[in-house]
Amino acid sequence: MRRLGLTLIVLALLVGAVAWWSTPAPLDPGVTTQLASNEGLPSVAAPHRRSLSTEPGSPSPLEAEVSESHNQGDADPADSLELQARARAKADDLIAKFEAETVYPSWSRPADGSNRHVVEWNQPESIGQPFAEDAEGREIRADLQLSRMFVGPGETQVAKVSASVVEDGAPAALDEVKISLDWFDGNGWQSALELPVVRDGDGWRAEVVPAAVPALRARPVDVRIRAYVRAGEMDRELAIGFRYTAADALKVLGLAGDQLDQGDLLLHLEVEVAVIAPILLQATLFAADGQRALAVYEDYHRPSQVGRQILPLRIYGRILNEAGLDGSFRLGRIHGFVYRQELEPREQFFARAEDPPLVTGSYRAANFRSEAYDSPEKREQLARYRGLQPASR
Numbered sequence: 001m002r003r004l005g006l007t008l009i010v011l012a013l014l015v016g017a018v019a020w021w022s023t024p025a026p027l028d029p030g031v032t033t034q035l036a037s038n039e040g041l042p043s044v045a046a047p048h049r050r051s052l053s054t055e056p057g058s059p060s061p062l063e064a065e066v067s068e069s070h071n072q073g074d075a076d077p078a079d080s081l082e083l084q085a086r087a088r089a090k091a092d093d094l095i096a097k098f099e100a101e102t103v104y105p106s107w108s109r110p111a112d113g114s115n116r117h118v119v120e121w122n123q124p125e126s127i128g129q130p131f132a133e134d135a136e137g138r139e140i141r142a143d144l145q146l147s148r149m150f151v152g153p154g155e156t157q158v159a160k161v162s163a164s165v166v167e168d169g170a171p172a173a174l175d176e177v178k179i180s181l182d183w184f185d186g187n188g189w190q191s192a193l194e195l196p197v198v199r200d201g202d203g204w205r206a207e208v209v210p211a212a213v214p215a216l217r218a219r220p221v222d223v224r225i226r227a228y229v230r231a232g233e234m235d236r237e238l239a240i241g242f243r244y245t246a247a248d249a250l251k252v253l254g255l256a257g258d259q260l261d262q263g264d265l266l267l268h269l270e271v272e273v274a275v276i277a278p279i280l281l282q283a284t285l286f287a288a289d290g291q292r293a294l295a296v297y298e299d300y301h302r303p304s305q306v307g308r309q310i311l312p313l314r315i316y317g318r319i320l321n322e323a324g325l326d327g328s329f330r331l332g333r334i335h336g337f338v339y340r341q342e343l344e345p346r347e348q349f350f351a352r353a354e355d356p357p358l359v360t361g362s363y364r365a366a367n368f369r370s371e372a373y374d375s376p377e378k379r380e381q382l383a384r385y386r387g388l389q390p391a392s393r
């Protein structure tokens with residue numbers, strides 16, 4: 001049983017190693033604008049690794065197996081051998097998954113459903129629920145929709161309210177609709193502004209420019225749009241929070257250049273930095289038509305000065321080699337946040353409009369690297385895992 005316990009401890013280390021890969025890897029140690037350490041910063045979302053994890057608070061299959069092993073002190077030797085065989089198979093499977101997941105670096109991945117949060121940035125958000133009945137006894141629901149989840153300087157947030165019959169979706173009447181902009185003062189929600197509401201087809205609409213609201217200009221605060229609806233004697237409040245910025249902490253100016261570099265596509269993104277603080281940069285590389293998403297970039301940078309400068313954005317070449325497209329590419333969905341510890345909320349978001357488009361030079365797909373991602377850290381981890389495997393035999 002001592003050997004079995006060691007086996008399961010080793011496997012637990014392997015699971016931790018897979019989680020380690022979710023930490024953004026460095027772009028290039030020689031790039032001075034890159035973050036030297038991501039410690040203490042919000043983690044970059046890595047949905048492409050979710051296949052190796054479980055829902056928060058629930059044990060992974062391996063953790064369940066470890067727990068099971070602790071209750072096997074008096075287990076039959078044959079059962080122990082079966083557990084060891086299962087543990088060995090799981091170790092082999094985890095290593096195979098680690099190798100498959102690390103074909104691409106964590107900071108540059110193929111665009112797919114797992115990183116849709118980057119490709120489909122700043123989409124409308126809605127919330128709704130049934131709350132009343134009409135004169136015919138049919139259940140009525142109300143819905144609130146916001147046009148975007150981030151609103152930049154001078155941009156408009158559009159809120160829409162609709163009501164419908166639950167049974168068939170037909171438009172329903174409301175007796176009262178109010179839409180407000182609220183902000184959080186540290187103790188509770190305060191009303192910053194009650195918005196003028198107008199009819200919009202079968203629904204209701206209100207608009208606001210958050211950066212123009214006096215209560216929101218001085219410093220970033222948590223905000224929300226709140227809708228009050230009433231049908232007869234039944235009423236309900238619906239609220240959706242969003243992010244805004246009154247002044248740019250970082251402005252994306254354009255693409256200063258691009259080149260084939262060590263088999264990768266290296267993009268020189270020209271920006272204007274207003275505050276020296278860590279920057280999370282997220283972007284999507286599209287085919288020339290601007291429709292087909294090819295690659296997603298997510299990583300931190302740390303500028304050493306304010307003003308105009310270049311942030312290097314590297315797209316791992318294997319992604320473009322596999323795509324097999326010759327020609328130019330388009331860089332879009334550029335957004336992220338500047339992490340300012342002195343503010344609350346600390347993430348000060350920024351985004352660049354899609355027009356004018358940022359288009360690269362022309363490249364041949366065959367000139368991009370075809371090999372899997374490699375780094376000293378990855379080799380060291382794999383060597384450690386493979387070195388531990390014999391202990392489970």
